[in-house]
Amino acid sequence: MAHLTIYLSDKVELKARRAAKAAKTNMSKWVASQVEKAVETSWSPEFLAAAGSVPDFPEIEELRKGYGKDAPRESLD
Secondary structure, three states: OOOOOOOOOHHHHHHHHHHHHHOOOOHHHHHHHHHHHHHOOOOOHHHHHHOOOOOOOOOHHHHHOOOOOOOOOOOOO
16 A cells, blocks of 8 residues: 655645544545545446436437427538
8 A cells, every 4th residue: 555645735734634524534544535536437336326217318309309400500611
């Protein structure tokens, strides 16, 4: 396990200590959990559980029906 030294302003340190106390953990574990969250690259379990949770949500064609014809787009040339 790596050991790091970080430098925080007094204001940020106070906020971090308060957050760690509110989370009922020590400063080291709290900082480690924040770094872990910041570098996480997958979707949270809560987000994945929500996917498809609206079974009768309309398809895009149904949502766009009745809007009329789109305006012409500008050319990129």
